[in-house]
Amino acid sequence: MLEISNLKAAIDGKEILKGINLKVNPGEVHAIMGPNGSGKSTLANVLAGREEYEVLAGNIMYNGENLLELDPEERAHKGIFLAFQYPVEIPGVSNVYFLRTAFNEIRKANGLEEIDAANFLKLIRSKMELVEMDKTLMNRSVNEGFSGGEKKRNEIFQMAVLEPKLSILDETDSGLDIDALRIVANGVNALRNSNNATVVVTHYQRLLQYIVPDFVHVLYNGQIVKSGGKELALELEEKGYDWLK
Amino acid sequence: MNSIEKNTEKYLDAFRTHFNGEAKQAFHATREKAVDTFSRLGFPSTKKEEWRFTNVAEISRKQFSPAGRNSSETVSVSDVEKFMFSDWDGPVLVVVNGYFKEKLSNLDSLSDKVKVESLAKILDNNDKAANKLGQNAIWADEAFTALNTAFTKDGCVITVDANSENSKPVHLMHISTGDAILSSPRTVVNINKNANITIVESFHSLNSKDSFTNIVSEIFVDENAHLKHYKLQDVDTNSFLVGNCAINQNQNSTYQSVAMDFGGKLVRNNISLALNGENISSILNGLYIAQGEQHIDNHTFIDHAQPHCESHELYRGILKDKAKGVFSGKILVRQDAQKTDAKQSNNCLLLSEDARIDTKPQLEIYADDVKCTHGATVGQLDESALFYLRARGVPYKKAMSILTYAFAEEVIDSIKTDAFKNKVEALLLERLEKSLV
Numbered sequence: 101m102l103e104i105s106n107l108k109a110a111i112d113g114k115e116i117l118k119g120i121n122l123k124v125n126p127g128e129v130h131a132i133m134g135p136n137g138s139g140k141s142t143l144a145n146v147l148a149g150r151e152e153y154e155v156l157a158g159n160i161m162y163n164g165e166n167l168l169e170l171d172p173e174e175r176a177h178k179g180i181f182l183a184f185q186y187p188v189e190i191p192g193v194s195n196v197y198f199l200r201t202a203f204n205e206i207r208k209a210n211g212l213e214e215i216d217a218a219n220f221l222k223l224i225r226s227k228m229e230l231v232e233m234d235k236t237l238m239n240r241s242v243n244e245g246f247s248g249g250e251k252k253r254n255e256i257f258q259m260a261v262l263e264p265k266l267s268i269l270d271e272t273d274s275g276l277d278i279d280a281l282r283i284v285a286n287g288v289n290a291l292r293n294s295n296n297a298t299v300v301v302t303h304y305q306r307l308l309q310y311i312v313p314d315f316v317h318v319l320y321n322g323q324i325v326k327s328g329g330k331e332l333a334l335e336l337e338e339k340g341y342d343w344l345k
Numbered sequence: 346m347n348s349i350e351k352n353t354e355k356y357l358d359a360f361r362t363h364f365n366g367e368a369k370q371a372f373h374a375t376r377e378k379a380v381d382t383f384s385r386l387g388f389p390s391t392k393k394e395e396w397r398f399t400n401v402a403e404i405s406r407k408q409f410s411p412a413g414r415n416s417s418e419t420v421s422v423s424d425v426e427k428f429m430f431s432d433w434d435g436p437v438l439v440v441v442n443g444y445f446k447e448k449l450s451n452l453d454s455l456s457d458k459v460k461v462e463s464l465a466k467i468l469d470n471n472d473k474a475a476n477k478l479g480q481n482a483i484w485a486d487e488a489f490t491a492l493n494t495a496f497t498k499d500g501c502v503i504t505v506d507a508n509s510e511n512s513k514p515v516h517l518m519h520i521s522t523g524d525a526i527l528s529s530p531r532t533v534v535n536i537n538k539n540a541n542i543t544i545v546e547s548f549h550s551l552n553s554k555d556s557f558t559n560i561v562s563e564i565f566v567d568e569n570a571h572l573k574h575y576k577l578q579d580v581d582t583n584s585f586l587v588g589n590c591a592i593n594q595n596q597n598s599t600y601q602s603v604a605m606d607f608g609g610k611l612v613r614n615n616i617s618l619a620l621n622g623e624n625i626s627s628i629l630n631g632l633y634i635a636q637g638e639q640h641i642d643n644h645t646f647i648d649h650a651q652p653h654c655e656s657h658e659l660y661r662g663i664l665k666d667k668a669k670g671v672f673s674g675k676i677l678v679r680q681d682a683q684k685t686d687a688k689q690s691n692n693c694l695l696l697s698e699d700a701r702i703d704t705k706p707q708l709e710i711y712a713d714d715v716k717c718t719h720g721a722t723v724g725q726l727d728e729s730a731l732f733y734l735r736a737r738g739v740p741y742k743k744a745m746s747i748l749t750y751a752f753a754e755e756v757i758d759s760i761k762t763d764a765f766k767n768k769v770e771a772l773l774l775e776r777l778e779k780s781l782v
Contacts, residue, residue, distance in 0.1 A: 148736050149735075149736070150732055150736075151732075171735065171741070172732060172735040172736045173735045173736075173738050173739060173740045173741065173744075175736075176735070176736055176737055176738035177738055181736075181737075182736050184733065184736075187733070188727075188729050188730050188732075188733040189730075190727075190730045190733065190734075190748070190751065191751060192750075192751025192752065192754045192755065193747055193748070193751045198734070198737070198747075199737075201739055201743070201747070202734075202737035202738045202739055203738075205738045205739050205740060205743070206738040209738070241751075242733075258737065262737070262738070
């Protein structure tokens with residue numbers, strides 16, 4: 101599904117990713133762990149197509165296509181979803197309008213008919229329950245005045261509605277208390293199936309107790325320095341990142 | 346400088362031929378004084394502080410001919426239809442080139458508590474209502490108000506009886522038609538004690554080229570009366586428009602203005618608000634959208650003369666291409682006006698590198714127990730919001746359009762008359778789709 105080869109990327113002229121190789125198949129959950137500044141968020145943002153990040157070398161193939169040639173919206177149309185580390189507040193745009201527009205744009209791009217407001221509301225009801233989303237948040241402006249936990253839940257709720265093929269969760273656990281963490285993780289787990297894949301970017305092992313990965317990769321100084329199974333996460337928790345230097 | 350250098354000579358000439366029967370009106374003495382004043386003042390230059398950012402040389406150089414009543418005869422009922430708001434069930438008053446057209450108007454649903462008269466009739470009858478002209482709109486040092494006073498022959502006079510509530514909103518429609526015509530409508534609105542009403546003004550062009558509308562409105566809101574005053578300016582982008590609106594409020598009254606400026610080549614709106622009583626609330630909101638080489642200037646002046654009053658101002662602008670915007674908001678808090686609560690903000694969105702906004706808040710405060718704030722922001726669309734929308738699958742152009750609409754929405758939301766709000770929303774969406782982003 102996703103194959104990253106020798107990816108080098110920079111922001112503001114500073115090279116952050118220094119040759120990443122990663123292969124993700126359908127049905128898999130990959131965790132990317134690493135200390136602050138190792139390049140985790142850069143990787144997530146490059147995958148989503150954020151223009152501030154400059155790709156210096158390497159390539160990313162996604163279902164046989166060169167991902168780097170696609171605009172962010174085209175990537176979304178093809179099933180890529182980034183759950184933001186810092187979800188953006190958009191005053192004046194209601195959550196439900198925003199999500200329906202996104203939903204319909206993805207459908208349009210895939211040759212499907214758009215869905216009207218009433219049917220859309222029916223469709224999202226069960227997804228709201230999945231992440232215990234408060235109904236009143238739907239008519240409020242996107243993320244405006246949401247608590248940290250509500251913002252993160254809103255990301256997973258959007259993911260549930262848009263049903264992406266490849267989800268990238270960028271530090272989704274940061275700033276969550278244990279209850280919110282459980283809700284978010286339950287949501288992610290419920291959406292897992294053999295056709296989609298998830299990349300979980302995180303600093304701590306905590307989230308991985310709830311979202312159990314098939315593979316764990318350690319990102320350090322812009323490179324993946326170690327890969328392994330889920331037990332690698334526990335080892336990191338115990339020893340910290342220093343032993344990898 | 347003589348009148349030729351000031352470009353006022355042609356108006357002095359026109360003044361001599363423009364009036365027939367009207368010269369017999371008692372008001373004509375005022376016109377004569379006003380034309381003298383106009384000739385003395387001349388068109389304001391950019392050396393004058395209040396006109397620093399708006400150059401009216403193009404208006405002063407052009408040869409406009411003052412609209413005669415005949416010029417308004419070409420407009421038909423079906424022409425007027427085009428500018429109606431759908432689902433509007435209130436009265437519609439039509440003014441063409443400054444002349445009130447009763448035959449084009451729809452007065453069926455006019456409440457018997459609301460009186461609509463033509464200013465021409467009032468002046469012909471030397472009615473005492475004519476004495477109010479010029480009370481609010483002072484022309485001694487305001488050239489455009491003097492010019493209007495000199496040339497006005499007609500307009501609408503709307504009087505709402507005391508204690509009358511729940512009257513249907515009134516739509517006052519201004520149409521300008523013909524080439525290089527100067528229209529000088531004068532609007533007078535009297536809201537008597539304890540009355541409330543909504544008046545929506547709209548400005549349109551019909552087969553017109555290079556027209557110049559120079560309107561003056563005088564509005565009196567008496568004790569405990571409430572006026573919602575909405576405006577849609579959607580004239581052609583070859584039109585010039587200068588508006589002076591002077592409002593006088595008495596105690597416990599409320600006045601809310603929501604002004605939408607979408608059209609015009611060069612537009613200058615002056616709103617001046619005198620708060621002459623306690624517990625007055627005033628709201629001035631505005632949205633201006635300009636592209637190409639449009640120039641839209643909003644000047645507001647709020648005179649807090651008495652204690653315990655509040656005024657809130659929110660102006661938002663969206664500028665593209667080489668468009669220019671000006672916002673100048675002056676708030677004067679006099680010594681007696683303790684406990685004044687005045688808030689002003691102007692935010693402007695620049696969608697191109699060549700667009701420009703000059704913004705100038707001015708607070709002049711002589712009382713010591715007041716709350717006054719002002720803020721101005723100028724910027725582009727939030728890049729991170731744009732990326733967020735795109736990352737969810739919303740295409741770039743649509744994302745721009747959604748964010749631009751959201752920026753305008755707070756102003757549009759302050760409109761409480763649905764038929765008008767819908768019209769404004771539709772116009773904005775159309776503009777967003779066609780050309781704005």
